[in-house]
Amino acid sequence: MNDIIALYGGTFNPPHVGHVRFAEEFVRLVRPKRFFVIPDFRPPHKEMDDRSPSPIDRLEMCRLAFGHIAEISDFEISNERTSYTIDTLRHFKMLFSEDKLMFLIGDDMLRGFKRWYLYREILSLCTLAVANRNELSKEELERYANELREQGGEVIILDFDARVISSTEVREGEMSGKVPNEVLNFIRERGLYMSYDLEKLRALVPSRRLAHTLGVEKAAVVLMERHFPALSENEVRAAAILHDVTKYYSVDEHIALCDSEGEKLRRSERKNKRVLHQITGSVVARQMGMSDNVCRAIRYHTTGRKKMSDIEKIILFADYIEENRDYEGLVEIRENYETLLASGDVDALDKAIVFALDTTIKEVISRGEVIHPDTIDARNYLIENISV
Numbered sequence: 001m002n003d004i005i006a007l008y009g010g011t012f013n014p015p016h017v018g019h020v021r022f023a024e025e026f027v028r029l030v031r032p033k034r035f036f037v038i039p040d041f042r043p044p045h046k047e048m049d050d051r052s053p054s055p056i057d058r059l060e061m062c063r064l065a066f067g068h069i070a071e072i073s074d075f076e077i078s079n080e081r082t083s084y085t086i087d088t089l090r091h092f093k094m095l096f097s098e099d100k101l102m103f104l105i106g107d108d109m110l111r112g113f114k115r116w117y118l119y120r121e122i123l124s125l126c127t128l129a130v131a132n133r134n135e136l137s138k139e140e141l142e143r144y145a146n147e148l149r150e151q152g153g154e155v156i157i158l159d160f161d162a163r164v165i166s167s168t169e170v171r172e173g174e175m176s177g178k179v180p181n182e183v184l185n186f187i188r189e190r191g192l193y194m195s196y197d198l199e200k201l202r203a204l205v206p207s208r209r210l211a212h213t214l215g216v217e218k219a220a221v222v223l224m225e226r227h228f229p230a231l232s233e234n235e236v237r238a239a240a241i242l243h244d245v246t247k248y249y250s251v252d253e254h255i256a257l258c259d260s261e262g263e264k265l266r267r268s269e270r271k272n273k274r275v276l277h278q279i280t281g282s283v284v285a286r287q288m289g290m291s292d293n294v295c296r297a298i299r300y301h302t303t304g305r306k307k308m309s310d311i312e313k314i315i316l317f318a319d320y321i322e323e324n325r326d327y328e329g330l331v332e333i334r335e336n337y338e339t340l341l342a343s344g345d346v347d348a349l350d351k352a353i354v355f356a357l358d359t360t361i362k363e364v365i366s367r368g369e370v371i372h373p374d375t376i377d378a379r380n381y382l383i384e385n386i387s388v
C-alpha cells in the first residue's frame with residue numbers, strides 16, 4: 001500500500017475485458033491506495049456512436065465491470081458536460097492533496113497527448129501510467145514518453161500482455177467473451193447497442209393487423225415521450241410493431257410453437273388465443289434476435305403482470321387506446337387517462353392502466369371466463385405501489 005490515488009478515465013462504451021484486465025494488472029503491479037474508474041459524460045475529441053447507451057447506463061456497466069477492483073466515480077457524468085481530464089485531476093487533487101495522483105491511459109493515447117486540453121498542467125498534477133499494449137512501436141513509445149518527461153512529466157510504462165480490443169470492435173461484433181458476463185447480461189437486459197430495421201419488421205405484420213399495429217406504434221411513442229423519455233425509441237417501436245405478429249395463428253399453431261420452445265402453459269391458457277398470441281409473439285421476437293426488453297413487452301401485452309417494466313406498461317396501454325380501436329369501454333379508458341394526465345397526477349399512467357385492467361377483468365367475468373392470474377397481480381401491484 002502506498003499513497004497513490006489512481007484514476008482510470010474513459011468512455012467505457014462498453015467496458016470490455018481489455019479494460020478490466022488492464023485495471024487488474026495495474027492494481028497487481030502498483031497497489032494504489034485508492035483506485036477510481038471515471039466514465040466520462042462526453043469525450044472531448046470523439047463523436048459518440050448514435051446507439052450509445054446513456055451515461056447512466058455506462059456508469060452502471062462500469063460498476064458491473066470494475067466493481068470488484070475499483071471505486072466507480074460519477075464525477076464526470078454528474079457534471080453533464082464535455083469531460084476534460086484536467087477538471088477531473090483538479091477535483092481529485094483537491095480531495096487528495098497529500099497523495100500522489102496517477103492517471104491511466106492506453107499507449108495509443110500517448111500519440112495525441114500534447115493536444116489534450118492544458119496537457120502541461122495535467123503532467124504537473126499526475127503521473128501518467130501508460131499501458132503498453134503494443135499499439136505503438138517500442139521506439140515510438142519511448143520517444144513520446146521522453147518528450148513528456150522532458151517537459152517535467154512523470155511517465156511510467158506498464159508492459160501489458162493482452163490482445164488489444166477496441167470498443168468499436170466490441171460494439172459491432174459478437175460481444176460474448178469480449179465484455180464481462182455481468183456487463184453482457186446488462187446489455188442484453190436493457191437492449192443496449194441494438195437497433196432494428198423497423199421497415200423490415202413492419203413488413204412482417206399480417207396485413208389485416210397493420211392499421212392496428214401502426215396505431216399501437218404511434219400511441220406507444222407518444223406514451224414513451226410523455227412518461228419514459230429515457231427509453232429506447234427503437235425498442236419501443238420494435239415491440240409495438242411485433243406485439244401482434246402471431247395474432248392470426250390457429251390454436252394448434254400457437255400450441256405447437258409453445259411446445260417446441262418449452263413454454264409451459266396453464267390449462268386455461270391452452271385454448272385462450274388472447275393469451276397464446278402474446279406468448280408466441282414473444283417467442284417469434286426472440287427468434288428474431290429482439291432484446292429481452294422487447295420480448296417481455298410482447299410477452300405481457302394483454303395480461304400484464306406484477307412489476308411491469310416501463311416498456312411493458314407502454315405497449316400494454318398503447319394496445320388499449322390506439323386510435324383505430326373500437327370496443328366497449330374504450331371511450332371511458334381514454335377519458336380516464338386524459339383526465340388523470342390533465343390533473344398532473346404523477347401516477348397517471350399506472351392509474352389509467354389499473355382502470356383499463358379493471359374494465360378487462362369485469363368483461364372476462366361477464367363472459368364467465370378465467371381471469372389470468374398475471375392480470376390480477378398486475379392490478380394489485382400497481383394499486384399497492386401508487387403513491388397516495
Ligand SMILES: [Fe+2]
Pocket residue numbers: 243244277301302319
Ligand atoms: Fe395483442
Ligand SMILES: [Fe+2]
Pocket residue numbers: 212216243244319
Ligand atoms: Fe394489439
